[in-house]
């Protein structure tokens with residue numbers, strides 16, 4: 289019946305119809321032929337030329353270019369959320385664009401914090417008053433933010449000054465054992481192992497009214513170390529989700545938000561200013577073991593008799609921050625992401641922290657673009673990430689990780705972070721253990737910047753009397769959300785243990801050229817390792833992950849734990865031991881498969897699929913260490929092997945953060961069940977990694 293309504297179309301096929309059909313079939317055949325031919329060609333080409341491109345990457349190093357980038361980046365201070373930071377955003381974006389890459393900017397609307405007014409004076413018993421400078425003397429104060437602690441509450445205090453060393457529990461124990469009454473006093477703290485937030489919270493717990501914090505440095509006693517006192521990572525108004533414009537935000541007085549801020553005010557002061565206060569103290573003698581590193585001439589800890597009059601007024605306000613990205617699409621596995629990241633925002637000029645790293649990232653963009661012009665296209669997608677507002681608490685990277693959690697969880701191969709690229713001499717690297725082999729391999733390809741005839745690897749080994757790869761246990765740079773929240777294998781690296789102008793107005797281009805790296809050769813070395821790692825992760829047919837290293841590291845941790853829990857009969861480490869044994873077996877099997885699949889048949893479709901399956905197992909195994917419930921008391925941190933340690937009783941024994949935390953509580957409560965429970969949780973996490981690595985269902 290329907291036919292009767294159809295227009296008058298002849299039943300026989302028209303010549304045009306037949307012609308179109310032939311063309312379509314021809315196109316389909318041509319597409320498949322070219323696609324598979326091309327794929328196999330590119331596969332061969334990629335594997336054969338990978339070395340060539342790596343060599344080109346290394347030989348295109350240029351110290352003067354990195355130096356130029358750094359000079360431009362540090363022409364003016366660029367604190368996150370302030371107008372001058374926009375210029376830095378534009379500079380990085382333009383550079384990525386001019387390198388020929390696909391670029392984009394992802395903005396978030398987040399709560400940042402800035403100072404309005406600060407004053408500090410000493411009141412002596414004879415009635416004299418002495419104003420203490422709160423800024424760095426001899427620095428143009430108009431362009432630089434007054435030293436402050438981001439997210440400190442506003443407030444005033446008038447109380448006796450007391451020196452509490454690093455402000456740790458055992459420091460207070462020393463003072464309390466002498467019968468000292470600290471309530472209402474103003475604490476002077478010398479920065480040590482605790483985070484700023486932990487120092488202020490501990491002081492509040494002890495009844496102190498306010499905290500003045502200083503850092504002892506060699507030769508830069510006029511510098512003041514700015515910093516954040518925010519607890520945890522990311523925008524306080526959007527805990528666990530991204531702070532997108534128009535999205536859900538908690539109110540400032542919400543319990544979840546309030547608990548992220550300290551309850552008493554604090555500011556940083558210079559070592560010079562701290563010296564003035566310390567010399568005015570009377571009262572109890574300085575405990576002998578506090579003297580060791582204390583360079584200020586001081587003999588008493590107070591409290592008083594001098595009184596401190598202190599006021600800090602700040603504002604917390606909504607600000608727009610911008611993460612900037614360059615994307616180099618992968619040719620064969622565009623849905624697998626290799627991420628190289630560095631933050632761009634700085635407290636002041638940020639020459640070391642973080643723009644030595646930004647200059648390195650820009651140079652990687654330049655050199656990758658050179659490779660592209662020479663015919664390179666990565667197998668997997670590479671993303672160069674420039675984060676904002678790291679200094680406030682890894683805000684830019686955390687919001688982005690929360691925004692992209694599922695895509696990152698299912699597609700991110702590795703995250704390689706560089707914050708301060710160069711602080712001084714000596715290479716330092718941290719990694720999740722399955723990446724150790726690659727890290728070592730790559731450092732053998734890079735020249736040591738401080739000797740003419742050694743590789744970076746040889747010098748690194750010589751300096752440390754062996755290989756020393758640290759672990760990502762702290763949450764002190766942008767790798768934290770990637771590893772500790774999303775379970776992505778990560779690396780972090782830099783040159784130089786620390787540097788005296790950290791977070792001060794003196795962290796300038798001039799300081800770098802005078803002290804840290806006059807010829808920018810150390811910058812070249814970090815750029816070399818960083819860029820090569822990116823090339824390996826992006827181009828190797830089989831991901832260079834070795835879980836035998838992970839298992840070996842976990843076995844070490846169990847030994848340390850065993851010693852720490854030595855004579856507690858009711859606690860068994862057996863679940864851990866068993867799950868690690870299983871990890872060893874699964875890792876061995878994966879290594880065998882890697883050998884089998886890395887053979888010549890690069891373009892074979894069947895082999896390509898098998899490799900993809902193995903790569904997925906290698907990539908996802910790290911996710912097994914995540915636990916949806918997270919670490920007790922800091923549930924946002926999901927990784928049970930690497931996460932911020934509990935610092936209540938010192939931050940040193942940081943193996944298995946959940947177990948360490950429970951064990952430190954046990955020393956008071958004598959309660960062993962929680963420790964055993966945490967041991968089981970870690971054992972189950974390792975078991976999950978084993979299942980992923982094996983790849984089959986139970």
Ligand SMILES: [Zn+2]
Pocket residue numbers: 631641642678707708
């Ligand atoms: Zn930094």
